[in-house]
Amino acid sequence: MVDVDNAIMKFDDFPFYSYSRYLKETYGTSAYRVAVDAGFSCPNRNSDRTGGCSYCDELGSMAVYHRGQEADLAYGGSLSLQKQIESVKSASVCYKPTMEERKIRIKEQLENSIQFIKRRYGTEYLLLYFQAFSNTYAPVTELKEVYDYSLSLAPFKELIISTRPDSLSIAVVRLLASYKKAGLDVWVELGLQSSNNRTLKRIKRGHTSGDFIKAYELPAGFGIKTTVHLIFGLPGEGHREIMESVDFVARLEPEGVKIHNLHVPIGTELFSEYLMGELTVPSGYRHLDYTIEAIERLPASTVIHRLTCDTPSHRLGAPRTFFKKGTFYNLLTREMAARGTRQGRLYGNS
Numbered sequence: 001m002v003d004v005d006n007a008i009m010k011f012d013d014f015p016f017y018s019y020s021r022y023l024k025e026t027y028g029t030s031a032y033r034v035a036v037d038a039g040f041s042c043p044n045r046n047s048d049r050t051g052g053c054s055y056c057d058e059l060g061s062m063a064v065y066h067r068g069q070e071a072d073l074a075y076g077g078s079l080s081l082q083k084q085i086e087s088v089k090s091a092s093v094c095y096k097p098t099m100e101e102r103k104i105r106i107k108e109q110l111e112n113s114i115q116f117i118k119r120r121y122g123t124e125y126l127l128l129y130f131q132a133f134s135n136t137y138a139p140v141t142e143l144k145e146v147y148d149y150s151l152s153l154a155p156f157k158e159l160i161i162s163t164r165p166d167s168l169s170i171a172v173v174r175l176l177a178s179y180k181k182a183g184l185d186v187w188v189e190l191g192l193q194s195s196n197n198r199t200l201k202r203i204k205r206g207h208t209s210g211d212f213i214k215a216y217e218l219p220a221g222f223g224i225k226t227t228v229h230l231i232f233g234l235p236g237e238g239h240r241e242i243m244e245s246v247d248f249v250a251r252l253e254p255e256g257v258k259i260h261n262l263h264v265p266i267g268t269e270l271f272s273e274y275l276m277g278e279l280t281v282p283s284g285y286r287h288l289d290y291t292i293e294a295i296e297r298l299p300a301s302t303v304i305h306r307l308t309c310d311t312p313s314h315r316l317g318a319p320r321t322f323f324k325k326g327t328f329y330n331l332l333t334r335e336m337a338a339r340g341t342r343q344g345r346l347y348g349n350s
């Protein structure tokens, strides 16, 4: 475990164990994630891709080139709110690409991203990140073909797989463990969002906190690292429920945590609730307070991968005003210094 008093401010100015510091400690230099949408889907969506979590607009997990009209918006177009809602809905197509099509798209994405990263940052340290949808939701043979092909395209140092608790079987974990044996560091990113089963039901996550625990225990047995995702400000949740979720995660001592402030994308079920006045979302300052306390409650050894959400503004229904990421991190750093606090200060008190 990292020594709380000596861990802070070692490689960067953040008063918590940041992901950038973790990468510098691990590789001695900066390393970059190369995200890929490999054409997987999600078990929490219907075959026509309706349904799903009440905050999911589907596009949040899709590559821009899959998004039709929405892609124009990402590059500076402007549409009325009604047009934006129609755009989001019309992009929810039911189409499963063949393996050959998927490989072509994977190659295009990786080549473009790697060129950009090398040009801009000049690094050789690349981490392959399967980000879109549930990246273990397929037969193991199909997963292996997609992972093997993607890994063959560059000398990646890590394999990072984002998925849901109900998509992680022992067979899949054994496959992931085989990449670890081959010399890659392997991470699983597992969505929990809240440990409160009432909240999970309300937002239609399609799993319970008990399901999460069962899935969480699988990778650890193979030396695979896990990052847990949490959302602060879900419907019906205030300080008490949020900190219960943080403590639930802290007790597991995960290698990583990703914190998101609640974002309500246009066109989602949650956006309808928001428009009806049935839902509020945390302001930037409220999220700052939640986040500082969460950092205090988490073990000092847990890598904090992120602290805010970054839905593109053309898709974002609420909050319409929030701190820019850099501003949020600066405010948090200043506020934690003013409070004389640090990651792990309250860990183990609950």
Ligand code: SF4
Pocket: 042, 043, 044, 045, 051, 052, 053, 055, 056, 057, 058, 061, 133, 134, 164
């Ligand atoms: S698990 Fe992810 S992709 Fe699936 S419905 Fe929920 S947010 Fe959307």
